[in-house]
Amino acid sequence: MKRIQTLQTRDLEQSVKVGGCGECQTSCQSACKTSCGIANQQCENKNK
Amino acid sequence: MVHQYKLNGYNIVIDSNSSSVHNVDPVAYDMIALYQTTEAEEIIRQMLLKYGDDPTVTDEELRVVLEDIRALEQSGKLYSPDTFENLDLDLTLRNSVVKALCLHVAHTCNLDCQYCFAAQGKYQGERAIMSLEVGKQAIDYLIANSGTRTNLEVDFFGGEPLMNWKMVKDVVQYARSRELDSHKRFRFTLTTNGVLIDDDVIEFCNKEMYNVVLSLDGRPETHDRLRKDIHGCGSYDVIVPKFKKLVEARGDKEYYMRGTFTHFNTDFTNDLFHMADLGFSELSMEPVVCAPGDPYAITEADMPTVMEHYEILAKDMLQRKADGKPITFYHYMVDLQAGPCIYKRISGCGSGTEYLAVTPWGDLYPCHQFVGETEYCLGNLQDGITNPQKQAEFKQCNVYSHEECKTCWARLYCAGGCAANAYHATGSITGVYEQGCRLFRKRMECAIMMQVAEAQED
Ligand code: SF4
Ligand code: SF4
Numbered sequence: 001m002k003r004i005q006t007l008q009t010r011d012l013e014q015s016v017k018v019g020g021c022g023e024c025q026t027s028c029q030s031a032c033k034t035s036c037g038i039a040n041q042q043c044e045n046k047n048k
Numbered sequence: 049m050v051h052q053y054k055l056n057g058y059n060i061v062i063d064s065n066s067s068s069v070h071n072v073d074p075v076a077y078d079m080i081a082l083y084q085t086t087e088a089e090e091i092i093r094q095m096l097l098k099y100g101d102d103p104t105v106t107d108e109e110l111r112v113v114l115e116d117i118r119a120l121e122q123s124g125k126l127y128s129p130d131t132f133e134n135l136d137l138d139l140t141l142r143n144s145v146v147k148a149l150c151l152h153v154a155h156t157c158n159l160d161c162q163y164c165f166a167a168q169g170k171y172q173g174e175r176a177i178m179s180l181e182v183g184k185q186a187i188d189y190l191i192a193n194s195g196t197r198t199n200l201e202v203d204f205f206g207g208e209p210l211m212n213w214k215m216v217k218d219v220v221q222y223a224r225s226r227e228l229d230s231h232k233r234f235r236f237t238l239t240t241n242g243v244l245i246d247d248d249v250i251e252f253c254n255k256e257m258y259n260v261v262l263s264l265d266g267r268p269e270t271h272d273r274l275r276k277d278i279h280g281c282g283s284y285d286v287i288v289p290k291f292k293k294l295v296e297a298r299g300d301k302e303y304y305m306r307g308t309f310t311h312f313n314t315d316f317t318n319d320l321f322h323m324a325d326l327g328f329s330e331l332s333m334e335p336v337v338c339a340p341g342d343p344y345a346i347t348e349a350d351m352p353t354v355m356e357h358y359e360i361l362a363k364d365m366l367q368r369k370a371d372g373k374p375i376t377f378y379h380y381m382v383d384l385q386a387g388p389c390i391y392k393r394i395s396g397c398g399s400g401t402e403y404l405a406v407t408p409w410g411d412l413y414p415c416h417q418f419v420g421e422t423e424y425c426l427g428n429l430q431d432g433i434t435n436p437q438k439q440a441e442f443k444q445c446n447v448y449s450h451e452e453c454k455t456c457w458a459r460l461y462c463a464g465g466c467a468a469n470a471y472h473a474t475g476s477i478t479g480v481y482e483q484g485c486r487l488f489r490k491r492m493e494c495a496i497m498m499q500v501a502e503a504q505e506d
Contacts, residue, residue, distance in 0.1 A: 001116045003076040006125060007069040007503050009384045012393070012460070013124065016135065019389025023199050025235075026148040026403040038463045041388050044199065 010043075021045045050127060051457035052081060055497045056363055058504075062496065064457045065132070067393075068125040069384060071500045075099055076113055083117050084127060132390055133448055145195035148398070149186055150405040150416045153178040153216055154207040158243050159283055161275045163310060163336050163344055169207025171420035176408035177212050183219035185429045186406050191230045193432075201258075203237045205405075205416055210244035220256050237261060239306075241275070242287030250294045259302040262291050266307050266319020266333075273312055274344065288326065295328060304378060307333040310344035314353040317361045324368075324375050332378035335487055337417075337469060346483065355490050362494035366501055380495040382461070393447070393460045399467050400426065400442025414442050417468030442467065445477050452480045458489045 023044040049064040059077040061070040072080065075095060082091045092110045099105040120126040155176040157169030169175075190200055202223065204216050216238070223234045235258035242262055253260050264287065265271040272282020295303055305328045309316035320331050335354070338345050346354065361377060368374055397403070400414030407419055410429040418424040427434035447453045447464035456462070465488070469481035 003073040003113055004116055004120070005071040005503070006120065007071065007384055007499060009066075009068055010387055010389075012065075012067055012390045013131070015389035015391075016132070020391040022145070022147065022197055022391075022402070024388060024392060025199075026201060026398045038388050038392050038461065041392065042383065043386055043388050043392075045389070 066128040146193040148201040148403045150203040154212040157208045178408040245290040310336040317357045
């Protein structure tokens with residue numbers, strides 16, 4: 001597509017099936033301690 | 049829901065429900081905005097009128113763009129419906145294991161920071177120190193209540209945890225001794241103001257702590273304005289050499305310099321750049337959380353400056369990266385490809401369910417920010433959860449339980465915000481802290497712009 005560049009993003013529909021293992025870090029754990037946000041979290045699931 | 053914005057010369061389109069990101073040109077940008085409400089022929093007419101001077105914008109070309117938009121719609125990357133709401137029931141059932149504890153090992157502090165949400169470490173209560181016995185009980189509680197989860201997290205928090213340092217070391221040792229028999233792996237984090245850092249702390253932290261969070265607000269005048277010792281003297285000169293030494297010895301292990309910005313430094317980027325000049329590269333800076341009337345509270349009039357500085361920061365970071373001297377800003381780290389699954393994205397921060405705070409005497413609270421609010425006490429280490437009704441409120445708290453989040457484009461990057469902020473701002477954990485939301489959305493716009501910029505370079 002000439003005028004639209006689509007970035008590679010995780011397929012969230014697919015993650016309904018393979019996700020939810022819960023091994024990832026709890027949201028507020030690391031740096032901030034005063035707010036949430038999951039965008040900066042890493043997925044720990046090796047089978048995704 | 050589709051969110052569109054222009055930033056740093058980019059035209060960005062985010063499809064909320066699929067979290068797809070598109071970097072488009074101005075013509076496609078306008079067409080995407082019209083597509084759902086306007087007939088194709090009318091879109092073409094309007095575009096020819098607006099872009100008539102551009103020889104590449106022809107009737108034929110515009111029909112191709114319309115086809116591209118339609119293809120993205122069909123592949124679920126534009127105007128996609130929300131198909132995840134029904135997952136939240138599933139989630140309520142699922143949220144039954146604990147995987148992280150915040151240990152308040154010292155409800156006391158050796159600094160007297162004016163904005164401290166923990167009221168100089170005491171959390172509206174008495175000074176207290178956690179005993180090793182309570183610390184070990186907490187580790188046992190976590191192992192026993194974490195189900196099949198392997199990775200467990202323990203934060204040493206305060207007040208100032210280094211005021212109970214021997215106990216911290218002993219708890220770490222105890223937890224390590226239980227890893228094998230319990231099939232668990234512990235990750236420890238220490239949050240400290242730095243005053244008591246010495247060689248022993250450095251050595252132990254660099255060996256055992258997965259992450260250390262070092263509190264520094266930035267420039268000397270910023271830091272010393274609010275982070276004073278009990279005699280009213282600023283703490284910058286005492287802690288900065290210690291932080292430098294710790295970070296130098298840390299190698300490539302994780303750390304964060306974590307600052308708070310307030311009404312007095314809405315140009316907080318200069319504080320971040322100061323940290324970078326000191327040689328620190330892993331940075332985090334949070335807006336102060338306090339009552340609206342406090343002198344250092346961020347006011348409505350401050351908001352445009354704060355927003356502008358988030359943009360300045362994003363642009364500066366791109367430049368630093370291009371120059372080969374990148375810095376990391378906690379809130380701008382997004383991994384669009386390997387980030388969290390949908391369950392994580394809708395399930396909120398985990399407070400009161402998978403994450404609990406433990407007071408020095410072993411009481412359990414939904415998180416560190418609820419400690420001291422006695423009606424939020426969920427139970428204690430000995431008897432477990434004794435207030436299941438209160439816990440149920442947290443189990444049901446996810447992105448779909450907040451009315452405002454349902455129409456917010458950023459919800460799958462946010463997961464519904466901070467329950468404690470919502471409670472303090474609205475009296476309910478299912479409310480939202482509106483100022484925090486605006487800042488969050490701005491940060492996401494900046495973070496995604498940086499991703500777009502980098503994708504364009506490749
Ligand atoms: S930014 Fe606010 S409204 Fe949007 S999802 Fe987060 S908490 Fe909800
Ligand atoms: S309620 Fe707020 S402070 Fe507490 S864990 Fe959640 S995001 Fe963090």
